[in-house]
Amino acid sequence: MKLISQLLSAFRTKSVIYAASVAVLLLAGIFTFQVTKAQVSVNANGETTTVRTHADTVGDVLEELNIELGEYDKLSHDPDDKLTSGMEINYTKAIDVVITTDGDDKTYYTTAETVGDVLEENNIDISEHDQVTPALSESVSEGLQVDIAKAFQVTVDDGGEKEKYWTVGTTVEDLLKQEKIELGELDRVNMKLEDEVSKDAPIEITRVEKVTDIVKEKTDYSIVTRQDDNLAKGKEEVVSSGEEGLVAKHFEVTLENGKEVDRKLIKEEVEKESEQRIVAVGTKVEKPAVTTTAATSSSDTVSRGGDGNGSSKTYYMHATAYSASCSGCSGVTATGINLKDNPNAKVIAVDPNVIPLGSKVWVEGYGTAIAGDTGGNVSGNRIDVHVSSPSEAHRFGSKKVKVKVLD
Template sequence: MAVGTVEIVAPAGGGRKPLVTPFRLAVLGGAVLLGLSLSLVTAALRETHTVHLTVAGEGVDTFRTRARTVEQALRQAGVELGPRDRVEPAPATRLRKDTTITVARAVPIRVRADGREWETWAWAPTVGQALVAAGIRLGPLDRVEPAPETPLTGAGGAPREIRVLRVREEETTQVVELPFGTVKREDWNLPAGQQQEIRAGIPGEKELTIRTRYEDGVAVSRTVVAERVTRPPVDRVVAVGTAGTVSRGGQTLRYRQVLRMVATAYAPGDGYTPGTRTAKGLRAGRGVVAVDPRVIPLGTRLYIDGYGPAVAGDTGGSIRGNRIDLGFDTPSEARAFGRRTVTVYVLAR
């Protein structure tokens, strides 16, 4: 078989005859190549791509398309681009089998921060991301209006107002005075209504830790976060007179209490008094009276209208509560007194 010639072997008895000449082979090859190119073009025209589309950060929309470029795919998806919108990859980029397209809408914003105000465009989905893109760093306490997570929506029109309040907190220490109180103590040795200072008061001190909050340099709140008493106050002590006065027998007596009591009488030898000495060890007789120690303590000085001065020096089995037993020197004096109601002045010391 010669080069460039296709031959076929004839049956026995015949010779070899060329079926295709070199020229015919070239024509045939060209036809084959043309058909192959047309097939490739047709396949390319029918090729589909998977597109993942995100517009203004509002989620991903995945679809299949026969579009050849990003711009054609966006047109097919019904996405209209504003003059300042940004597309990644660029609109003229040819699609691959799996392509992600991101459209960032241009939103006009007016920013007020750090004593300045300016207008610009933002291509971020939220207020916080727009501030980051604008090169504005937020401190941990800074406040943004509206909140950083607020979406930036729309295109054109009035700018979105964004305000950044610089917030800082400062702690200082302050010493304040603690006022002293006044403690009043009854004093039976002072006439009623009179007062006498026993001890002067001394103010104390307390240390406060105060946290001040500043917004754009202006103090907006002050909070006490800690306090410590460094010197406690000392209370003032005042004696308050409780003694009343009464004139008896040409004397002015100071008393601390007035009692109305049921009085009986006793005397040594009256048949009821066991001895001549009282529970207090005093000689039984005039001027020594028996009382209930729960009402009038033993040893208390008294003045009894219709009887005179006395001392609480004895007790008795029947002397309970608002009862008093007056001592006399003779049984006849005791019997003459009998039983009556008396006014008893409990004298001040």
């Protein structure tokens, strides 16, 4: 029995030693397993995680952390790089950004931090005149919408001066305000202010201005004859020489881009009245008067005499003016002179019973002319003088003038 007890005791001791040995070996293995793990830091989208791992590669660590590497994601190391203790791994997941350029949408995946960085990495060129919303310095976020309005040039013709301006597409009114181009009350634009601008449609501004132009014109004096029985018949004497008057005509002138396009007479002001020319006509009869043509009254005949080669007569006659361009006028005189072909011809219409047709005459204020026409209203001591235009005829008016028959 004693021997059996000794054997049992010895067996128990060996078992304890063996168990202890196994335990020591297990602890040593566990210690060795833990010690041989690599310690790495993984920064994923701004959050850092420190792990101890037996993984062989960077890709294995990401897999252990359930990080799925996408096509556009950013990783500081190649996924096949060997893992080393103390390694810092940075991972950024790509987000989608929608960029709209002049209405055309396109989605980009990026890990860039700002809008400007996104445009740069995708080779999207932006000029200084383009408009980008949000600003280039703005941070990107998932699903960010970026709008790009590409600038173009518009030609503005401002009163004949052309200049090009950059714009991203706006109304005519907004472009003019942007470039500080002001419109006057009368100015015109070839487009509506609310119209959208286009690079193919120039903006034309017509600068309209109304100014007053004052033109001063001389007015003829009238001639008055007075019978004077102290002067011999056939004699004349100027009592008052007469003086021209002065009229100021006020015109409203419309200018477009500096050029006159319209002129309207708005008022006339007499600055100086004309003074009559007074001529005394002698009626004193010193010898029997010479009988004249029946149609000529003695009060209208100033003188009659001879110069050795013929005779001449001087009359005071009522004169008006006419032109060949009047309504219904043929332009051909009673003696066959074509006044439309000769608008500056000096021709007067006479009563042939007083001044024979074809006579050469001198008319005060008109000059030397030919008595080459007749007229329905021309009879007795009345004449019509031919001028080049109706406006000139209007200016001539109606007056009494001295008329000399030269031959």
